[in-house]
Amino acid sequence: MGRIRQLDAGLVNQIAAGEVVERPAAAVKELVENSLDAGAASITVRVGDPCWVRLEVQDDGEGILAEDLPLAVARHATSKVRVADDLLACTSLGFRGEALAAIGAVARLTVRSRPPQAPAGAVLTVAYGEAGSPAPAAMGPGTRVTVEDLFGRLPARAKYLRSPSAEYAAVHQVVARYAVGHYRVRFRLLRGDPGAEREELATQGGEDPRAALLAVFGTEVADRLLPLASEAGEGDGITVSGFVLPADLHRPHRRWQGLYLNGRPVANWTLRQAVEEAFRPQVPEGRHPGFWLWVTLDPARVDPNVHPAKLEVRVDGERLVAGRLYRAVAAALAGSSPAVPLWQPVFPTSAPDPAPAVAREAPVPAVPGPVPAPPAREPAAPLREAVADLVPLAQWQAKYIIAQGPDGLYLIDQHAAHERVYYEHFRRLAREARLAQPLLLPWTVSLSPEQWAAYEALKDGLLPEWGFAVDALGGRTLAVRAIPRGWGEVRADTFTALLDAYHQGGFGPGHSWDGPDQGALAMAACKAAVKAYRGLRREEMGALLAALAATADPRSCPHGRPTMLRLTLEEVDRRFGRSS
Ligand code: ADP
Numbered sequence: 075m076g077r078i079r080q081l082d083a084g085l086v087n088q089i090a091a092g093e094v095v096e097r098p099a100a101a102v103k104e105l106v107e108n109s110l111d112a113g114a115a116s117i118t119v120r121v122g123d124p125c126w127v128r129l130e131v132q133d134d135g136e137g138i139l140a141e142d143l144p145l146a147v148a149r150h151a152t153s154k155v156r157v158a159d160d161l162l163a164c165t166s167l168g169f170r171g172e173a174l175a176a177i178g179a180v181a182r183l184t185v186r187s188r189p190p191q192a193p194a195g196a197v198l199t200v201a202y203g204e205a206g207s208p209a210p211a212a213m214g215p216g217t218r219v220t221v222e223d224l225f226g227r228l229p230a231r232a233k234y235l236r237s238p239s240a241e242y243a244a245v246h247q248v249v250a251r252y253a254v255g256h257y258r259v260r261f262r263l264l265r266g267d268p269g270a271e272r273e274e275l276a277t278q279g280g281e282d283p284r285a286a287l288l289a290v291f292g293t294e295v296a297d298r299l300l301p302l303a304s305e306a307g308e309g310d311g312i313t314v315s316g317f318v319l320p321a322d323l324h325r326p327h328r329r330w331q332g333l334y335l336n337g338r339p340v341a342n343w344t345l346r347q348a349v350e351e352a353f354r355p356q357v358p359e360g361r362h363p364g365f366w367l368w369v370t371l372d373p374a375r376v377d378p379n380v381h382p383a384k385l386e387v388r389v390d391g392e393r394l395v396a397g398r399l400y401r402a403v404a405a406a407l408a409g410s411s412p413a414v415p416l417w418q419p420v421f422p423t424s425a426p427d428p429a430p431a432v433a434r435e436a437p438v439p440a441v442p443g444p445v446p447a448p449p450a451r452e453p454a455a456p457l458r459e460a461v462a463d464l465v466p467l468a469q470w471q472a473k474y475i476i477a478q479g480p481d482g483l484y485l486i487d488q489h490a491a492h493e494r495v496y497y498e499h500f501r502r503l504a505r506e507a508r509l510a511q512p513l514l515l516p517w518t519v520s521l522s523p524e525q526w527a528a529y530e531a532l533k534d535g536l537l538p539e540w541g542f543a544v545d546a547l548g549g550r551t552l553a554v555r556a557i558p559r560g561w562g563e564v565r566a567d568t569f570t571a572l573l574d575a576y577h578q579g580g581f582g583p584g585h586s587w588d589g590p591d592q593g594a595l596a597m598a599a600c601k602a603a604v605k606a607y608r609g610l611r612r613e614e615m616g617a618l619l620a621a622l623a624a625t626a627d628p629r630s631c632p633h634g635r636p637t638m639l640r641l642t643l644e645e646v647d648r649r650f651g652r653s654s
């Protein structure tokens with residue numbers, strides 16, 4: 075007898091389900107898409123803690139007829155596509171007829187629904203692939219889909235779940251993405267046990283996308299939005315609208331980005347590249363600009379059927395769309411971008427530097443302190459000498475130091491310079507013994523869901539190893555009782571910055587401080603460094619410049635921003651018509 079056998083249908087479904095619902099956030103995405111396809115004006119997402127125990131999406135859309143319920147949860151059953159041609163011009167978010175079946179194969183799924191015109195609702199439950207039969211249910215119009223014990227009978231799958239807070243953070247992101255993309259719809263996200271739920275996100279719906287951006291990202295984003303010019307279209311059936319953030323608001327992550335193609339959030343490399351290109355060169359390598367863009371085009375030109383979760387899409391005429399995006403974004407930025415600089419970065423900066431050897435032990439001053447001698451060695455040596463020769467003349471705008479050097483006038487960004495100094499200091503400390511330093515007054519810090527996920531991952535390992543002593547106070551609030559010794563001016567926001575850094579990319583292999591992206595240290599340095607808008611005395615300026623000269627690479631802050639601009643003597647002579 076041969077050894078190859080046909081898999082039974084239940085197993086086939088479970089395997090296929092893995093591509094559609096690989097984690098709770100994916101289930102939420104599918105259910106929210108169904109609600110949007112049903113024309114909902116209001117969508118409420120409720121999740122238990124952990125979210126895989128219970129998650130629920132409720133809407134006020136068109137509902138499902140009782141007689142259709144068994145089909146709704148069957149594989150390859152959909153109301154959205156009937157013939158192959160429909161697929162070519164698909165305007166709905168769903169079309170594969172797979173999501174409910176997939177979720178029902180790996181969880182206990184309960185679908186309650188009542189079309190607005192129907193006199194009563196109906197309910198149907200599927201438990202790990204076994205569908206019950208529809209029963210009447212008393213309910214208002216709309217649909218409520220509940221998913222319980224996701225992967226409950228599939229330990230092999232359950233073990234890939236991350237921590238409750240990490241999975242929750244992913245859910246949060248999904249809801250945020252759709253709440254912005256479909257800003258006309260009211261979204262609510264509630265977390266916790268029934269009766270003790272907290273509202274984590276709420277949008278009002280309405281015609282202005284800015285209201286949704288404000289609700290989701292806060293004033294930091296909403297106050298700086300630059301709208302794309304409204305456009306008549308170029309006769310090619312493509313329209314582009316939305317907002318960008320000024321280039322200086324770049325981030326190490328892409329959470330401040332949304333690209334919606336006919337209402338579908340998409341990851342399309344070419345299109346995203348085109349948008350990011352419009353921000354260059356003002357955005358350093360490894361950082362990402364903010365934008366939320368809505369593109370509409372003939373649905374026949376979008377093929378979303380290339381990825382099971384429909385994240386990737388293929389676009390016919392991609393170059394054309396990319397060009398439109400580039401021009402629209404560049405035009406929106408043009409109003410806000412500076413002219414060609416007369417002052418040049420002293421040394422061209424590029425990516426954050428790859429961990430150069432630390433030159434020497436120099437104590438780092440809270441506000442710049444003692445003057446260390448510049449070490450000699452390596453390629454950066456001559457440039458450190460140049461920096462060591464700088465004489466501060468004045469502080470300008472409480473942000474910049476004007477200094478005189480042998481070859482020109484220098485403008486030094488006091489924050490970027492101090493960041494570089496702190497960065498190298500922290501890196502040195504991280505390699506030395508780590509001791510805790512108790513705080514007289516513990517800090518109370520409230521964490522975002524993402525920060526909390528990072529805290530959970532680090533609380534029993536790295537945090538105590540580094541010298542942090544932290545107590546959970548309930549909710550997402552912590553008391554920080556001790557910090558690593560030698561961290562000088564470390565503040566509560568330095569601590570949360572570390573958690574952000576971890577969330578965004580971990581700390582690299584072995585969770586070292588200076589992992590490949592050095593994100594943690596760079597962020598900590600940023601928070602600890604003297605801020606712009608702080609007056610510095612002449613001695614402080616001198617000390618900062620000297621400390622900068624002692625760093626392994628004074629050219630840039632750890633994020634790759636330049637620390638200094640120079641106006642050369644030749645350039646000044648030339649502009650005054652003095653030179654030959
Ligand atoms: P698809 O969305 O690809 O059609 P699903 O498995 O997600 O497949 O859903 C199957 C069908 O169930 C949908 O085609 C739709 O008719 C119905 N349905 C699912 N969710 C809802 C909802 N929230 N409101 C109305 N109908 C729904």
Ligand code: MG
Nearest residue numbers: 104108168173
């Ligand atoms: Mg669907």
